[in-house]
Amino acid sequence: MTDIYIPATSDTPEIDFKFSSNTLSMSGEAYPENGVEFFRPILKQLQSHLKSLNGAPVEFNFQLTYFNSVSTKIFYSMFELLNEYAKSHPNTVLLNWHHDEEDDTILELGQDIQEDFTWIDFNAIVLA
Amino acid sequence: MLIDVFSVFREEANTNGIVFYYSGIVSQNVIKTMSDSLKQNLQQQDEKGARSRKVFSTFIEMIQNAMHYSPSVPDAGDTKEGSILVSKKEDKYYVICANFIQKQHETRIRNKLDPILEMSAEEIRQAYRAQLKNDQHSEDTTSKGAGLGFLTLARDSVEPIEYAIRDAVGYEDELSCFYLKATI
Numbered sequence: 678m679t680d681i682y683i684p685a686t687s688d689t690p691e692i693d694f695k696f697s698s699n700t701l702s703m704s705g706e707a708y709p710e711n712g713v714e715f716f717r718p719i720l721k722q723l724q725s726h727l728k729s730l731n732g733a734p735v736e737f738n739f740q741l742t743y744f745n746s747v748s749t750k751i752f753y754s755m756f757e758l759l760n761e762y763a764k765s766h767p768n769t770v771l772l773n774w775h776h777d778e779e780d781d782t783i784l785e786l787g788q789d790i791q792e793d794f795t796w797i798d799f800n801a802i803v804l805a
Numbered sequence: 806m807l808i809d810v811f812s813v814f815r816e817e818a819n820t821n822g823i824v825f826y827y828s829g830i831v832s833q834n835v836i837k838t839m840s841d842s843l844k845q846n847l848q849q850q851d852e853k854g855a856r857s858r859k860v861f862s863t864f865i866e867m868i869q870n871a872m873h874y875s876p877s878v879p880d881a882g883d884t885k886e887g888s889i890l891v892s893k894k895e896d897k898y899y900v901i902c903a904n905f906i907q908k909q910h911e912t913r914i915r916n917k918l919d920p921i922l923e924m925s926a927e928e929i930r931q932a933y934r935a936q937l938k939n940d941q942h943s944e945d946t947t948s949k950g951a952g953l954g955f956l957t958l959a960r961d962s963v964e965p966i967e968y969a970i971r972d973a974v975g976y977e978d979e980l981s982c983f984y985l986k987a988t989i
Contacts (some may be wrong), residue, residue, distance in 0.1 A: 687837050708840075708865050710833035710872075743858065745865050746953040753937050779855040782862070782961070789934060 678726045681719060690741055692719060696726050699733055704740035712747035720751070724758055732766035735759065740775040740804075741783075749786065756794050763796035771798045778803050821892060824850065828888035831872045831904075840865065843891065850893065859961040859989045863900045864891060866954050867985055871904035876980065878905070897963070898989040906983045911970055914983065917952065918968050921959045929959045962987040 678696040685691035690705035701723070709715040727735075737759060744752065756772070763770040772790070776783040784801075791799040818826065825843050829835075843864060847857040871887030878886045887904040906914065924932065933956040959966050966987050973980035 687840070688833065708836075708869065710869075743861065743865075745862070745869065746957045749957075750937065750953055754940065777854065779853065780858060781855060782858065789937070793938070 678722065678729065681722060683719075689715060690744075694719070694723065696722075699730070699735045700738070701735065702738040702740065704738075704742075706742055707744035707748040709748070712745065712751055716748070716751045716755075720755055720758070723755065727758060727762045730762070730766075732769055734769045734771070735762065736771045736773065738773045738775070742777065742780075753790070756790050756797065760794035760796045763794075763798075767796065768798065770796065771800060773800050773802055775802045775804055822894040823890060823892045824898075825891040826889070829886060831868060831875075831885045831887040833872065836865070836868055836872065839868070839889075856898070856989060860891065860898045860900065863958055863961055863987045863989060864889065866957050867900060867902035867987075870954055870985075871902055874906065874910075875904040875983075876907050899986065900989065901984065901986045903982055903984045905973055905976075905980045906970070908979055908981055911981055914968075914970070917955055918966075921955055922965050922967075924959070926960075929956060932956055933960055958985070958987050961989060964988040 680696050681692055681694040683689070683692040685705035688706065688708050688710075690703050690707045693702040693704075695701070739752075759770050759772070774787040774790070776787060787799070787801055790797075824846055825839075827835075827839055840861070844857075844861060847860060850857075868887060868889050871889070872885050875885050875887060877883050885904075887902060889902045890900070892899045892901075921929065921932070933953070936953050936956055955966075966985065968986070969984040971982045971984070973982045
């Protein structure tokens with residue numbers, strides 16, 4: 678599958694999904710006018726890519742600094758997809774959860790993700 | 806407007822700690838520009854980042870709510886309008902938003918907000934988590950965030966969120982004015 682690269686704008690994140698090496702990264706801010714419309718094609722591609730994989734390790738770098746409620750909901754379903762993959766292929770998904778030390782909102786969401794998606798290896802990284 | 810009146814308006818705004826005020830057309834472009842201005846403003850005021858972020862998040866949830874759900878302004882084509890204010894007084898930030906709603910949606914909004922107003926911080930957190938997991942999203946064609954928006958506001962507010970629905974002067978039959986307030 679072709680890699681996805683979408684540069685950041687002020688209200689949409691940088692999406693750097695290197696399917697060729699299974700390194701998926703997102704950074705920046707996310708509050709697009711229509712979050713579902715913006716993220717749906719990306720999620721679809723991720724879903725079909727995961728289906729084509731046979732236990733290859735996947736690394737996800739989550740480095741967003743702000744995202745609105747609609748985006749939060751979408752990211753949750755994205756991690757659900759990764760969790761499903763890791764369930765059929767244990768110990769393959771590593772989620773690097775970057776957050777600012779002071780940002781309790783993103784930290785808490787990370788804790789929820791960790792609790793709800795136990796097949797994902799969760800690695801919290803405090804941004805310097 | 807006379808310069809005298811404007812000068813009183815400005816002084817009143819300053820005395821009341823108004824950091825940011827906008828009233829007019831609400832589009833994503835306007836929101837992006839306001840976000841820029843508000844961020845810079847908050848950076849200057851608040852040395853700690855955590856609260857600034859909550860103020861910013863509240864601002865975005867409220868103004869995007871106005872953009873998505875307010876009906877088009879009568880006699881103004883497809884444009885949406887809203888008013889939003891960020892103020893700081895005695896070490897608390899207040900974010901208040903006002904926009905038109907269709908009268909027929911009044912009950913729906915009350916039914917969503919009234920239970921949240923009664924919740925403790927812990928209950929809000931539980932409801933937020935439940936809503937995050939709830940994937941009945943696609944069946945609700947009116948709500949874009951599946952109800953997570955109001956809970957996000959409630960979660961970040963240090964006092965219960967407040968709201969009011971008033972008659973829209975001149976359009977009493979079809980529209981109401983919806984006010985929403987959070988304290989951070």
